Amino acid sequence: MAASDKNPIHKTIGNKIWGLFGSLKFTLFILFSLALFSIIGTFIQQNQPPAFYTMAYGKWASLILRLGLEDMYHARWFSTLLIFLIANIVVCTIDRFPPKWKTTLESRVDVDARFIKNLLNNHTIILNDEPVFARERILNVLRSKRYKIKEANNAEGMSIYAWKGMIGRFGSDVVHVSLLLILAGVIIGSIVGFKDFGAFYEGEVTTIPVTEFQFGIDSSWYGIPLPKIQRHKKASDIQLRLDKFWIDYYETGQIKQYNSLLTVSDNGKEVIKGKQIWVNAPLHYKGLTFYQSSYGMAYDKVKQAEFVLKNSKSGKAITPLFTADWNTPSDISGTDYMIKVVGFVSDFAFDPATKAIFPKSAEHNNPAINVEIYKAGKLVSRPWLFYNYADLFAAIPDSNYELVFQRYQGIVYTGLSINNDPGTTVVWAGAVLMVVGFFMAFFIFHKKIWINVKRNGNETEVYVGGMINKNKFIFERELSEIAESIKSDISGGMRK
């Protein structure tokens, strides 16, 4: 289309952009681009620290980082492609839907023989009947095939227009709308949804934090007020208690299932008691969903520890293995000492600057326990004992005793993902709509049949022709069948 001189320049450019977004070639371009960039995203490992890319890609690393290829699916231009896709769908729908609606709904009824003969599929039938009988017969055939029918009389005879499956025409529109709905659900989720993770110990009660959001105004960008979403975490009234965590095994020893037994209180009142969850079976409460996500051993706590007291000279055990519970003083039998377990780290590390002891990782690589030793009720020492290195430090000063940290019983925690995503419902609604749209588009065909009946001397000429939007070959057969039954219908007169 050439730009008219009368159109101001901005209008011409506007038309061109509109034309671009309304074109199917642009759709193909977007789809192929999305595919291509997604492919790149699967070959470049995503969301790694910058050092990883320097190691793996050398001088290309800076390019990868600059283009955002390390976080492909959140990169600005990936979003841009998605926005183009949305614009493409919207513009195409605005351009195409109204005329489609019109031509689908309002079709010509009164057509002549020439119109029918120009259709791809057409048949000419000569009958000996009066047109009135022919009409009756045609209508019967069409009705038996569940066609909807309109009629018109003209000077030469009459026309019949029959159609079915009109709704199939709009399948593609339903799919497009469903896609927008899904994307809307994703956006809702990214704005108001949140995801948390928590480690829960057996018997412990934890208050669940929720994320709140507020809409505000941000004017930091050239003073232009833009909407801004502020999120902040706050404690909710909901408390969760882990009653039990356990693992089921197959006979072969492979893990069958992870299970947690949960109790939920709201405002101090127990609302869900002892509900078992496992992978694939989460717990729902007030928009929050709790998923079984992982498990592990506490890195800063133990349930109890076991020790042996030895003679530091002979190395002989003085006491049998004895147990000390977490944070509970207990007597060391046969001596006047008492022991209390006060600290634990799963992977011992020491920071000389702050003199702080901390777990280097959550793995139980170098477990160490902190105990307090009392003699006659008085604290005499507070040593760290190592599981892997017995006898590293003297635990009890001024004595012949040597305290050995033999075993410990860790505390198992269950790792739960806590989710709130109101967008999910919208996504599922879109998904259902999409499937409905596909069925409409692929399996309901818009069939249109025109029949012209004309008296010619003693005979009645019947012209039958039709059109379908897809599935031509099936329709060819159906139209032949219709023509055949009009010809051979026994309710009418003789066959020629």
Add this chain to the structure above:
Amino acid sequence: MKVIMSLLFFDMAFWFYLATMILYIGYWIIKKEWLGQASTVLAIISTFAIFMMLIFRTKESGHAPFSNLYESMSFFVCIMSVAYLIIEFRYKIKVVGAFVMSIAFIAMLATSMLPYRFQDIQPLNPALQSIWFELHVFSAFIGYAGFGLALGMAVMYLIKARFEESKTSHFLVDRLPPSAILDELSYKSVAWGFIFFTMGALILGAVWANKAWGTYWSWDPKETWSLITWFVYAAYLHARVTRGWRGKKAAYVAIFGFLSTVFLYWGVSFVLPGLHTYASQ
């Protein structure tokens, strides 16, 4: 002796498919009616054999027969064969079988060459124990089968269309259905495939992921590749109605789509790391 029955039926199916492929190709070359009938009978027997393999596998493992590559490939072959037989009965075009049964046999060959650890029966890990997982895979594989059929149709279309355009003739090409029919069948296969693929791979997969991990989408390589495949077939459906793209270019898109499907199915398992890697189980 439990495992033996499914392996036995697999081996039987393997040889049946080889014979079926040879017969269909033979029919294509020498076009004898009795050969065509024999092909169809053998195709039914092959399909039945692979179906029995799946039944026994389900009995032996106690779960739906698509928890590893070996089982899911057999399932793919079974679905594609059933779909092909339906097309054969509806459209009465047997020459297509030469292409489709070749794809089926290649799939059987690839499956039979899998290392033993992929053929073994494995108990289901916690994440796989879900009805959503079963529906997800079931529906996705109907999609794969549709795409496999579309590949056969698209290849035939390209051959046929080339000869029709240049008005040249070759007895093998002349026996293929007209290109318009091949185009229509290719479209129909993609349509069926696309609907089940969308439902299975994307939607039910998302439902399952949401149940298991609390996220319906996490851009892991398998998910991303299903989306890529979805983009390509979406492009095919649009190309068919775009001026300058319908016909040959659209057929190439369908072929490209199947390559993407193969990568989604095999490539992701062996080349890329992720949640779904059958190979790492």
